[in-house]
Amino acid sequence: MSFTTTSMTPTLCDLSASALRDEIAAGHVSARDVMAAHLDRIAVWNPKVNAVVTLDAEGAMARAAQADAHQAAGRPLGLLHGLPILHKDSFLTAGMRTTYGSPLYRDFVPDRDSLIVSRERAAGAITLGKTNLPEFGAGSQTFNTVFGATRNPYDLRMTAGGSSGGAAAALATRMASLADGTDMGGSLRNPASFCNVVGLRPSPGRVPQWPTASPYNALTVAGPMGRTVADVALLLAATAGPDARDPLAIEQDPARFLDSLARDFNDVRIAYAPTWGGLPTQPAVVRALERQLPVFADLGARVEPACPDFAGADASFQALRGQTFAVGYEAALRDHRDQLKDSVIWNIELGLKQTAAAVVQAERDRxxxxxxxxxxxxxYEFMIGPVSQVLPFPAEQESVDRIEDTPMRNYIDWMRSGYYLSLTGHPAISVPCGFSEDGLPVGIQIVGRYRQEHALLQLAHAFEQATQYWRHAPVLPQ
Structure with a gap:
């Protein structure tokens, strides 16, 4: 099994972001020391997994020196002061290329930051570079013709998932303390599950998005990834909060996410949906989840088999997803069809060709x-079930063709366990839940009540503290 437990004397890279932030703030270690350690880790691990596709080592060290000078001058420290962070390659980064995993943008260097990036930097995080994703974020398998595939650090033959696959692999290998990503059908949750890290899909508007071609799109969200739930809460506190440029932005104080994650779960009711109402799911995934059910009982919670009715979810999601792809990429299809992958073409054309009646019915069903x-x-205050219906699969395999005896109808059909929850708008998180018999990571998906991220983080934290799977780091292949 290709993982090990972090030792009692961890290196700087092995510390959680929250612990590392405390060490820097206390003056026990400098931002330059932290950055140098992570750059060394990238040099060792990235050639194996191909997670970081753009690296600014010189700039990162210069910004770390500025952070140390800022601290030495006695100035107030931001929430993320001195922490190395990686940005998904779909977020704009001023002066650093943003490719979207597409050959159309291979050399595109924006002159502004996406809002999430500017908030991370304003909070003191230090940009290391950009992480890999599938072309235009389409699919839960990270590969593209610009940079190639990102591999799973627990088994290099397998995919890291997607679309925030580079972020998840980088976190698992301790190449960065924090990472950001996006999620439409599971792109923050699936790679977290595949790589034994934490990925939170917040409520739409919780982390405002700007700029965007679809400001009223409630399917796609931006959000945090980390190795621990506390790290994710920290990053959420730094990136959430209203912004007038996002019409869906939630008007609530993000400092809420800095409150204690400790809570009593005695008699809290949790619905357990091992297949989300009958979706084809690999038995190994269900077994991994069932092994952990006693953890919730030990917390005092009452776990009961139950699942809401997801009727109409498939057609609704596909219609609304197609509409979003058409809005964003119609011009790319018209002018550069030969440079788009087949699944992207299919999604754009679905949006352009579907009838008005299909979109109307999609809204009714949603x-x-x-x-x-x-x-x-x-x-039920919470629901639990699988993040993904399958274990990590070979990196050379573009998608999942079938699960057990059930053929998949398209390239994202195997991620219905993710996009069903995207449709409802409820916050959902992937937390490490153990490993399959073959040593592949499995995440548990926990769903909270509408806009109740803090309560969701509390249950995720309690589960994490009881299981400690996040400490099981991958072993560098020789």
Missing amino acids: AALFARMHAFMQT
Whole structure:
């Protein structure tokens, strides 16, 4: 099994972001020391996994020196002071290329930051570089013709998942303390599950998005990734909060996410949906989850088999996803069809060719699903189930063709366990849940009540503290 438990005397790279932030603030270690250690880790690990596709080592060290000078002058420290961070290659980074995993943008260097990047930097995080993703973030398998595939650090033959696959692999290998990503159908949760890290899909508007071609799109969210739930909460506190440029932005104080993650879960009701209502799911995934059910009982919670009705979710998600792809990439299809991968073409054309009746029905189905989900979550405070319906699969395999005896209808059909929850708008998190019999990571998906991220983080933290799977780091192949 290709992982080890972090030793009692961890290196700087092995410390959680929260612990590392405390060490820097206390003056026990400098931002330059931290940055140098992570650059050394990148030099060793990145050739194996191909997670970091753009690296600014010189700039990172210069910014670390500035951070140390800032601290030495006695100035207030930001929430993320001195922490190395990697940005998904779909976020704009001023002066650093942003490719979207597409040959159309191979040499594109923006002159501004995406809002999430500017907030991270304002909080004191230090940009290391950019992480790999599938072309235009399409699919839960990270590969593209610009940089190639990102490999799973626990088994280099396998995919790291996607679309935030580079972020997850970089966190697992301790190449960065924090990373950001996006999630439409599972892109913050699936790679976290595949790589034994934590990925939070926040409520739409929790982390405002700007600039964006679809400001009213509630399917796609930006959010945090880390190795621990506390790290994710820290990054969420730095990136959440209202912004007038995002019409969906939530008007709530992000400092809420700095509150204690400790909580009593005695008699809290949790719905357990091992297949999300009958989705084809590999038995090894279900076994990994079932082994951990006693953890919730030990916390005092009442776990009951139950699942809301997801009728209409498939057609609704595909129609709304197609519409979003058409809005964002119609011009790319018209002018550069030969440089787009087949799945991207399919999604854009679906959006352009589908009938108005299909979009109308998609909205009706989404509204009905939200109503059923809201009613269900009045009985249960949380739901738990698989993040992904499959274990990590070979990196050379573009998608999943079938699960057991059930053929998949398209390249994202195997991620219905992710996009069902995207449709409802409820926050969901992937937390390390153990390993399959073959040593592949498995995450558990925990879903909270509408806009109740802090409570969700509390249960995720309790589960993490009881299991400690995040400490099982991958071993560098010789």
